[in-house]
Amino acid sequence: xxxxxxxxxxxxxxxxxxxxWGAHAALTFxxxxxxxxxxxxxxxxxxxxxxxxxxxxxxxxxxxxxxxxCLPKGEEIFLTACxxxxxxxxxxxxxxxxxxxxxxxxxxxxxxxxxxxxYGGAQGQMGPQYSALTLDEMLLVMAWTRxxxxxxxxxxxxxxxxxxxxxxxxxxxxxxxxxxxATGECSPMPN
Numbered sequence: 001x002x003x004x005x006x007x008x009x010x011x012x013x014x015x016x017x018x019x020x021w022g023a024h025a026a027l028t029f030x031x032x033x034x035x036x037x038x039x040x041x042x043x044x045x046x047x048x049x050x051x052x053x054x055x056x057x058x059x060x061x062x063x064x065x066x067x068x069x070c071l072p073k074g075e076e077i078f079l080t081a082c083x084x085x086x087x088x089x090x091x092x093x094x095x096x097x098x099x100x101x102x103x104x105x106x107x108x109x110x111x112x113x114x115x116x117x118x119y120g121g122a123q124g125q126m127g128p129q130y131s132a133l134t135l136d137e138m139l140l141v142m143a144w145t146r147x148x149x150x151x152x153x154x155x156x157x158x159x160x161x162x163x164x165x166x167x168x169x170x171x172x173x174x175x176x177x178x179x180x181x182a183t184g185e186c187s188p189m190p191n
Contacts, residue, residue, distance in 0.1 A: 042130050
């Protein structure tokens, strides 16, 4: 074979191997504070290839939002990993509240923005969570955080039109997802 042909074959092989993980992300994700591109290769191996993660990395929309079968898992992760700083109901403690219309970082109004903040960290004590939570767990905790929202659903940019119509702002007297027998398996909701 000619050198040129061998070089093109090697280049193609390297591109396909190196781009295998990168191909999952059609969007670019940026650090909330610095704006630098986040390296998704730093994520934990487990939980990278779920259908929900693949969908999210392509669209920037969390397919677990308002899925009753997924909310108990999201709540469990939130209570373990997030509530110490953000409060059990996202009301805020050391860290900001997450259950109302005010966002310290306005980009967190979108699923993509909230993911970027969780994955890459923020200012203050909010460090990057890519070594503590899998990508799938991040989506589950985001869904629970969104579920805790207590303000006008018309302002909830993460909900699609159908979800906005039926969304009930969170209140402590509302039944928790863990109190409701969830039917089905936790899987992505259709957009």
